[in-house]
Amino acid sequence: MKSQLYIHTLIVATLVFLSACTSDENELPDIENYSTAFNFFEAASFNGSVLISKNGDDIFRGSFGLANKETGILNDLETKFRIGSVSKTLTGMGIIQLKREGLITDFNQPLSDFDTNLPQANQITISHLLSHQSGIPDYLPMVETEAKSGEQISAEEIYEEIKLYLAENDLDFTPGSSMAYSNSNFLIAALLIEELSGESYENYIKSRILNPLNMLNTEMGTVTILGANYAQGYNQNVNVSQYPMAITLGAGCWTSTVSDLEKWCQAVMGNHWFSADEKELIFEGQVPNESTIFGLAWFKSKVNGKTFCWHGGDIDGFSSLIGFLPEQNGIIITLGNKQDNTGNLRNRIIETIIRNEF
Template sequence: MTTLHKFLVAFIVTAVMLFTSCSKDDDNNAPSNNYTTVENILHEVNFQGYAIVTKNGNDEVRQGFGLANESIGLPQDVNLAYRIGSVSKTLTAAAIVQLKRDGFISSFNQTLDEFDSQFPNGNQITIAQLLSHQSGIPEYQLIAEQALENGQALDAIDIYNVITELISENGLNFTPGSNKQYCNSNYLIAALLVQELSGMPFHQYIQQKIFNPLGMSNSFKGTDIIDANTHAQGYLNGIPNSTYSMTIPFGAGDFSSTPNDMELWTNAVKTSWFSEAEQAEIFTQDVPSGYTDFGLGWFTTQEGNTTMYWHGGDINGYWSMIGFIPEYDATIVLLSNQQDDTGLQRNTIIQQLLTNEFQ
């Protein structure tokens, strides 16, 4: 097992659990000689879903694997919706960047007490620390899920109050900035900040500032129960498993999207959606080879001279990943409707791509 693989297995399993027929347009987009290799990687791990992998302007893979709905024989499709789980965090982080563009915040170094004077230890926690999981704020997910099991549905404001109570009673998990710990609470708070400062619902702000300008017409706030006509059915061990209360993840992971829309978003981030100055703040630099580090809404994984920026997600019945590799003008979109509690499929695919296809 390589150093990269060891680290990815240890890191990704804990970091991105929610809380984480091929086609070509024309001869100029003909697959490269590595097409079969990438396709084989996906077959070997029993990937089920839709995959897009491009390299230097060519499609390595653009195809569905398995069925989107086994009961009705629905094929995977580039315009079919999938839950994307924590990949939603890339959108929430981008909304915070947009807040700065719109003048609602002046710096990512502003502290939470500037927006809520009653937030415990808020004078120690910056917006940048929220988005890079350096805040020390405790996780809320299990508490919200247990409350729902007991018949009490918590909305985002309720969960916010739970988080502040946890901090008041038990303190932060660590001094902000001294450590890094993946935590959905950071992104629920960030989404509420978007809502509060913009004066519009969080999802409406994302729609207006990101989806509409990029033509992402099939991305939306997920529903507790999917529409089987337009949405891939999620599975766990072959059994349908796609029902989940979307009030729990909120800005940490409640979006659904299509492979086509996720390609649009990834390509936008890869090219011009962020300015050079914004990129310098968002993407972690100087990561040692074989390691992954947090940025503001994106991970950086370094293997040799190859840098991949990405995020993954997991939610009932689904796992996802989007990413890009500047050195190869590469885009990666993997939306699966087969839950993988171990993260092994994603880990293996990342390891194989970085050590074989992009070196």
């Protein structure tokens, strides 16, 4: 009998925007009361840093609240935040770079080409990993409690746990037949980067992506957050920053700033970083109005008739959003260090800002 893990459908995982409001959402500012971006984020009691731009001009660039409530340090545009699952966009790019370097031949290569000991690996392709179509269950419920209690668990050990699980249980669905958001996909992708490149995941991402784009304030997260230029993470005013970051490799491991992520969005949105074929693959498919699909490491939504390519992230005490509107040359980035009401607020940010600014 299959273990009951946190397996969500794509609709749940993407937090579809125009669903009925919950009681939490009703506490957020209404679109009708919106006047400026600053007004919206202030009314929402947003705590973090924000960048909204269109055609290269800032609509709003600023920060709100405290980076560290214990010391009274304010958030500013140089504050570094854990970005959670936004990290997956960098891991996806790492896999694309493997293809460019000839270390993989095709995104449809089965995982059995790289590990014959992974159960059912002949059914699962690299593309299935990057689009959450593998059917591999999420590993976090298997390891997070133990890791938070102090047990040292490496990404390699998690991968072995995934293999043991699959040796005794079926995949959650036939690969390619459905979608379910699973951190396992991107942890496996990160380990694949290490195996094929012969480098650490961190060094590979830095040398192929971060350094070429001058994203010098983006770095791997640490268990304890130290330093005045780093945000502490809070949930209901409790500091919850202590987190076993080793278990997030490839799936939620990076720390960054709004300025660095602006460079990343500009690169992905532009015409020089990806070839036309790569871009079509990453953002493939037409999106029906007011709905969402998942490409390779990026969501693609239709919001108020406009295309929005994006990813969100949540990790204890932090919530993030990066995205761009290619037709409007627009960028939306929010990095927050207050976990309260994060999913509802992220949806409302997307809906409100796109409707009013683009």
